[in-house]
Amino acid sequence: MVEEKERQNLKISLCLPTLNEESTIGKEVVLFRSELMSRYPLLDEIAVIDSGSTDKTLEIASNFGADTYLASDILPDLEPKKGKGENLWKSIYQLKGDIIVFVDADIKNIHPRFAYGLIGPLIYRPEVQYVKGFYDRPLTLSNVTRPSGGGRVTEILTRPLFSLFFPELTAIIQPLSGEYAVRRNVLEEISFPIGYGVETSHLLDVYGKYGMQAFAQSDLDQRIHDNKSTRDLGKMSFGILQTFLTRCKEMGVLDTHKDYETVFRQFQAVSSDYQVVEHHIIEDERPPMNTIAEYREKFGLDKSK
Amino acid sequence: MTPYENPELDLILSELPALIEKNKSLRDILLANLAIIGETPSPTFKEENRIRLLLDRFTELGLSKTSIDEMGNGVAVIDGQGGDNNLMIVAHADTIVSEKINHNYTITPDEVIGPGVADNSLGVAVLATLPYILQQIDYVPQNNIILVAATRSLGRGNLEGLRFFLANSKLPVKQAISVEGVRLGRLSHKSIGMLRGEITCKIPEQYDWSRFGSSSAILTLNEVINKINDIRLPKRPKSSIVMGTISGGNSFNSIATTASLRFEIRSESVQLTREIAERIDEITAEVTSGAGETVRLDTFASREPGGIPFSHPLVRSTRKIIQELGVEPRLAPSTSELAAFIDYNVPAITLGITEGEHLGDDNESIRIEPIYKGLAQLIAVIKAIDGGICE
Structure with a gap:
């Protein structure tokens, strides 16, 4: 992969957006630097872009050799905003890579595959613009069927929304995963919500501009991180819903879809084979009971007249 | 030079x-x-x-x-x-x-x-x-x-x-x-010479309830430990018995039916290591002779x-x-x-x-x-x- 990268004369940057990640950032930087810079020179830079951590995140990252930036110091003349999306957006300005890999900094079982697994498709497949990570580790190696998919917000909010409005995008197994690699020419063309909606808007925008053929997905095996509370997921969902509805409005989707899609798509996996499961869910409506003739007759609703 | x-x-x-x-x-x-x-x-x-x-x-x-x-x-x-x-x-x-x-x-x-x-x-x-x-x-x-x-x-x-x-x-x-x-x-x-072993005490599930409160595999093991503690070790060659881990029982309110001790004998002398091991073996046999309990010694690692x-x-x-x-x-x-x-x-x-x-x-x-x-x-x-x- 390194040879092919060098042949294409590509530069690759790794961006770790952070906010108080002192317990995990050290290992992430050490592993990526050691494996993907010293041993295999796949990455040209590792940058931590921070939203203003109050712990030792930046100190630790810098100690282990990452370039560290405060998001507010990048493009300082612009009105300051705060959020993960803001860090990602500013990284496009700050970093030099033709490909930028984004990896969340709270991953406890970090491994070099989190970067090279996402970079591979961009190096070998010129038509691919955006590579999304997903996680699926079978508990046993038998051929039993198991549900495969994302976290709670993905399954409860994003997947139903995509199924309704953008059925093709349901092919993305984990639309909200924070691990993805993108070509610069794509990143510079799309706008970024500064908060939780950034992953959702990326998918909608890339889909709108380039179609499904721009996407690739990489199985990154397993991701261990702290679970968020339901309240936090509520906030996240609100941000995502806001972004989604705004995009729908801009794309004219809300107005044109008089009849919504009725197919809800989820994934199941058998061994390493991922199958789409389609549920025809028709939220059909019954009229008020008093409009039903039999009911009216039984309860003598017409007699009183 | x-x-x-x-x-x-x-x-x-x-x-x-x-x-x-x-x-x-x-x-x-x-x-x-x-x-x-x-x-x-x-x-x-x-x-x-x-x-x-x-x-x-x-x-x-x-x-x-x-x-x-x-x-x-x-x-x-x-x-x-x-x-x-x-x-x-x-x-x-x-x-x-x-x-x-x-x-x-x-x-x-x-x-x-x-x-x-x-x-x-x-x-x-x-x-x-x-x-x-x-x-x-x-x-x-x-x-x-x-x-x-x-x-x-x-x-x-x-x-x-x-x-x-x-x-x-x-x-x-x-x-x-x-x-x-x-x-x-x-x-x-x-x-140093070493011998590692595990002593497991078991009492029957249906134990003598007339001895309510005093019967337990833990108490039996305690007796074993007290007896091991009484073994007199010479100053030279240097020797010691390390009581490494102990486990037994399941809850606050049920009588423990099993309990075990893992120990290690360490000594500069092969002869002494063997003697201590024999003494511990005798102790387990001695305690086993009590009513109903079985005490088993299992030695599984040794070093010269x-x-x-x-x-x-x-x-x-x-x-x-x-x-x-x-x-x-x-x-x-x-x-x-x-x-x-x-x-x-x-x-x-x-x-x-x-x-x-x-x-x-x-x-x-x-x-x-x-x-x-x-x-x-x-x-x-x-x-x-x-x-x-x-x-």
């Missing part, structure tokens, strides 16, 4: 400061190896994944002679420049940590925290990194260096992996170094005392190297890998790499800074052995 002068060793000692600096520049490589290896669970008898990972590392570094033997040991050879001898570096690959425990490590600028990091993930990480370090300092040994990550070392494993290797390897080992994560300064050259003397050139050179690093050598006897080397008459020492805390706990930790000296010490000893000044 007096017998105390040794220009070859002096040269090695003079290279130590530069070696420490070089090791600092290789920090990320070692820490990455430590995290990847340490996060792969490797309880005794289940070391396959860690060994496979290590072998991948060796292959990536271009070592061609890598293999996994019948006992699961991971083996690689750094070819020498034609020397006839084989120097062996061994680290035990198993840990006392169950695979059910969360194995995620945290790396800070000062330390690495995670279960088994000191014992002995760091030792295995050093093994994984050593060929790279030697490449970086352009050191090609005269003799072959055999790297072995030994399986089935701890507890009931009883050094099975290393013993198997020494019994069956086609490469006769001239001298050996056993690498342990902690502590820097450790220089073990002798093994032995080793190389303090004045052996290997010990002497290593002591000088450790002192040159500004560290006080600690010459504690060992019950670890040395015992296997002693059985096969291979002169060997055990070295520690750094300082550590909370050993055996889930938050076991090692300090990063002393590692640079620890590695320098190991490389210097390798050079000394390779240069033939330890014979």
Whole structure:
């Protein structure tokens, strides 16, 4: 992969957006630097872009050799905003890579595959613009069927929304995963919500501009991180819903879809084979009971007249 | 030249400061190896994944002679420049940590925290990194260096992996170094006699309820422990009985039907080790004769005392190297890998790499800074052995 990268004369940057990640950032930087810079020179830079951590995140990252930036110091003349999306957006300005890999900094079982697994498709497949990570580790190696998919917000909010409005995008197994690699020419063309909606808007925008053929997905095996509370997921969902509805409005989707899609798509996996499961869910409506003739007759609703 | 002068060793000692600096520049490589290896669970008898990972590392570094033997040991050879001898570096690959425990490590600028990091993930990480370090300092040994990550070392494993290797390897080992994560300064050259066992007490499920409150496997075990405690040990040869772990019972309010004690007898004398073991055997028989209880003694690991003397050139050179690093050598006897080397008459020492805390706990930790000296010490000893000044 390194040879092919060098042949294409590509530069690759790794961006770790952070906010108080002192317990995990050290290992992430050490592993990526050691494996993907010293041993295999796949990455040209590792940058931590921070939203203003109050712990030792930046100190630790810098100690282990990452370039560290405060998001507010990048493009300082612009009105300051705060959020993960803001860090990602500013990284496009700050970093030099033709490909930028984004990896969340709270991953406890970090491994070099989190970067090279996402970079591979961009190096070998010129038509691919955006590579999304997903996680699926079978508990046993038998051929039993198991549900495969994302976290709670993905399954409860994003997947139903995509199924309704953008059925093709349901092919993305984990639309909200924070691990993805993108070509610069794509990143510079799309706008970024500064908060939780950034992953959702990326998918909608890339889909709108380039179609499904721009996407690739990489199985990154397993991701261990702290679970968020339901309240936090509520906030996240609100941000995502806001972004989604705004995009729908801009794309004219809300107005044109008089009849919504009725197919809800989820994934199941058998061994390493991922199958789409389609549920025809028709939220059909019954009229008020008093409009039903039999009911009216039984309860003598017409007699009183 | 007096017998105390040794220009070859002096040269090695003079290279130590530069070696420490070089090791600092290789920090990320070692820490990455430590995290990847340490996060792969490797309880005794289940070391396959860690060994496979290590072998991948060796292959990536271009070592061609890598293999996994019948006992699961991971083996690689750094070819020498034609020397006839084989120097062996061994680290035990198993840990006392169950695979059910969360194995995620945290790396800070000062330390690495995670279960088994000191014992002995760091030792295995050093093994994984050593060929790279030697490449970086352009050191090609005269003799072959055999790297072995030994399986089935701890507890009931009883050094099975290393013993198997020494019994069956086609490469006769001239001298050996056993690498342990902690502590820097450790220089073990002798093994004390050891015998490990487990005493299990059981009472029938339907026990004598008329003795309500006084009957319990825990009480029976307590009786055993009291009797073991009464065994009188002589001042010399030095001997001790270590009560290691105790377990029994299920809840506050139900009578414990089983209880067990794991212990270790340590002694400088083979004869005394056997005598103590016989006495414990008698105690279990004595307690068993009570109503209903069964007390069983199971011994599963033993070591013969032995080793190389303090004045052996290997010990002497290593002591000088450790002192040159500004560290006080600690010459504690060992019950670890040395015992296997002693059985096969291979002169060997055990070295520690750094300082550590909370050993055996889930938050076991090692300090990063002393590692640079620890590695320098190991490389210097390798050079000394390779240069033939330890014979």
